Amino acid sequence: METRELRYFLAVAEESHVGRAAQRLGMAQPPLSRAIAGLERRLDADLFVRTPRGVSLTSAGETLLREGRAALRRGRGRERRTRRTAAAGARAPVILTAKAGASSELMAKLLDAYATEPDAVDVEVVLSPPGHQAAMLRDGRADVAILHQPFDDTSGFDLDPLTVEDQVLILPAGHAASARTEMTVAEATSIPDLPLPRWPHLDGTYPDGPGPELRDLTQVLQLVRLGRTALVLPESARANLRDGLAVVPLTDAPQVTTVIAWPPHSTSPAVAGLVRTAGRL
Template identity: 65%
Template sequence: MPGGADYRRVMETRELRYFIAVAEELHFGRAARRLGMAQPPLSRAIGRLERRLGATLLQRTSRSVALTEAGAVLLREGRAALEAIEAAERRTRRVALAATGHARVVLVTKAGASSELLAELLDAHAAEPGAATVDVLLCGIGEQGRLLRDGRADVALLHRPYDVMAGLDTEDLRTEGQVLVLPAGHPLTSRPHVRLAEATELPGLPGPRWPGPDGRYPDGPGPEVHDQAQLFQLIALGRTSAVLPDSCRSQLHGDLAAVPVLDAPAVTTVIAWPPHSRSAAVAGLVRTATRL
């Protein structure tokens, strides 16, 4: 049957998982152990995939395995495809749960960020009739977008201009200035304000290094920082300083001080969600957020 022939030309998710394991390990034995299978059937499966695609995906010798150009394309596209499938599975399960009267929304935010706004949002939403339960997922710097896209979160609090919002629907919630957070007793804490150039070039207090989208830290003299709690501890120890949204003042203790930065860009907190979301629970949370 023509339909049967077409079906045989379609890659299965199982084959993609096999190929990605080999492409990441560049070793059939390690990939087989990772997948919990024997090596011969894994090798045969990759061979069938190459024949079906009409492309050599891996260059094999007795000593090494290397990706071809076609293999690199399939690795990149295959990862994206599997992530999309896994995201669809997670969202479908949550929708099915909502249909039973147990609607839940997963909201992701950076640990320690927008804590006052988050508390206001959760309290206001809980007071709404029939409101869905909101599970809060705390993450590291720059991870919210990935967690939204892979389906582990339904909605996120992001901060413009620092977070990437491409491909997401957003609503602005609050805009604020920024302050320089310093160890208490630093000479600048007696000033009514500072300029951004001063705040970013403090002798003895190199700026913190945040991870990039790939999870790697840029080179530099400042300490590597994972989240805001760790950052505050490092500032109190005199290892670094940081320019942060003004709302961080509510989390500062006696060993930290904040000085307004006059010419720092304003920071806008936004609520974001995937554009294809049709969740009534997500829509309800967004409506509550925009009313705050």
């Protein structure tokens, strides 16, 4: 399937109307309709249900919508990484993205170990809010990512697991709940005066809820000390906590698997070297 055809299909699917899609694409409606009909013939599948008011996706269309968006993101990612390598040459730095404040000890070990490799290049670390790392890897803003299952979408990536650990609740020392020896997730998320923080969506907006709007763990830990919120983190976070905070294990929280992820089509020797180093930690 040509990229042009895919863009045509996505425009019609997102607009739910061929005429509006044609306006968006800057083309006439008849050739767009013909292109979509030709695509359906070649795939031997109806992608849309046509009505006088517009179009809606069939189950086959829903599948192509998901796969098509992913394919375009991969294409943009390859283009961006290629341009960056062309501009910087063979010694282009590897861009590693991770959640701000998360896995800091693990990343320090990884970067220190990789720096001793004979073919090591510079590693540029980009810290961003939770949930943004996979998108950065898909669209080419990053070459490698530290992700956390089951919370991050790792579909379509190659990955190696690094650590598996339980989760704990971080809350202010002296709070009544800090005396608990363990807690369930339901209990942790329903402490009236400690609503969990809200993290931004990819578009910068925040979900509704009573918790504070935050972007990184350094910010949220200060608010935990002030008694404004609590926080669920992997157990390894204990090592970086200072005074004023308490930790309560969560008995029924899913385990967190920290992984290093990279695009499956990557041919970068530097990325391969960083991944090999991670596997030896």
